[in-house]
Amino acid sequence: MRFSFSLVPSPPMSAFGDTIARAEEWGYDLAWVPDQGFMQDPFVALSYLATRTESMMLGVGVTNPYQRHPVQMARAAAALADLRPEGFILGLGAGEKRRIRDRVGAPTGPFIDTISTTMQVLRDLFAGKRVSVSTDVFEIDDVALEIKAPPKVPIYLATTHPEAFRAAGAYADGVIVGDVATPEVMAQIVDWIGEGAKAQGRDRPDISVVAWCATIVTEDREAVVEHLRRPVIGSAINGMHRVTRGLMGVAAEHFPQIRAAKFDSSLALPEGAIPDDMVDRFAIAGPADYCAERVRALRDAGVDTMGFRMPVALSGLYDFETNLHRLIQDVVPQVEG
DSSP states (O other): OEEEEEOOOOSSHHHHHHHHHHHHHHTOOEEEEOOSSSSSOHHHHHHHHHHHOSSOEEEEEEEOTTTSOHHHHHHHHHHHHHHSTTOEEEEEOOOOIIIIIGGGTOOOOOHHHHHHHHHHHHHHHHTTOOEEEEOSSOEEEEEOOOSSSOOOOOEEEEEOOHHHHHHHHHHOSEEEEETOOOHHHHHHHHHHHHHHHHHTTOOGGGSEEEEEEEEEEOSOHHHHHHHHIIIIIHHHHHHSOHHHHHHTTOOTTTHHHHHHHHHOTTSOOOTTSSOHHHHHHHOEEEOHHHHHHHHHHHHHTTOOEEEEEOOGGGTTTSOHHHHHHHIIIIIHHHHHO
């Protein structure tokens, strides 16, 4: 099993690089930098990280074709793959429409069609082919990368949409499963990925599955669960596809209130909308042995890579570097032992 984490770049960039370099020394396999907001540019940050690390894999987790044209993605990815040969992953997703895409006037278009076309376009560009395509979101007219022997770049798709899981099985090298810490639901997702793989004559085990969820090592589980409840789990519920949300146990009658509370901090969550056991379905928080048990259960459900997410909403409450160290020092040995 591989162990990875995501961290938002923040100034000074040198301090951000120090954290990632220490994480590599501790034994992490992969570091992700998000493109899910208006922070420092992840591709620039990843270029810097390539100079601060030796062999750790690096990934953008994730960018989207609504804000970044696929040709621009391919150019940036090719440069990073050159800096870290066979060690860069291009993560794709939908992005947050209301919070981010709408604020910059990004084009709209159906997600499944758009992301499937994007993955095919990127594969063709990385293969040195010329591409022409027209969609609701982007157009490409007879373009090839002006790069001699473009590198092969693994493409991972981040989603909670059943049809996107199938699309990932058909076209992606890996899948980033957001905010699912429940092995039974993860097993269903792995089945969906397998359906897409089978339809294209691919083998499901060849497609990496990343469990991307908030993971905090703590002896005070009760306090952390409370801190996660509204800003982290409420946000995850809001962004999750309705089918997967239902599998996670979110009551249909509570969803409109949870969604409203995400965008209006003055609104109270209804009683029982996000109970403690629901927090546990979306996140992992507790002592090291408890966290290790939860990670092993996800591994048994088909996950080959853990993506320890550091929730930005809790940055004022928890030291993320300390948490990263505890995860690799206290949790990972129990998973691997």
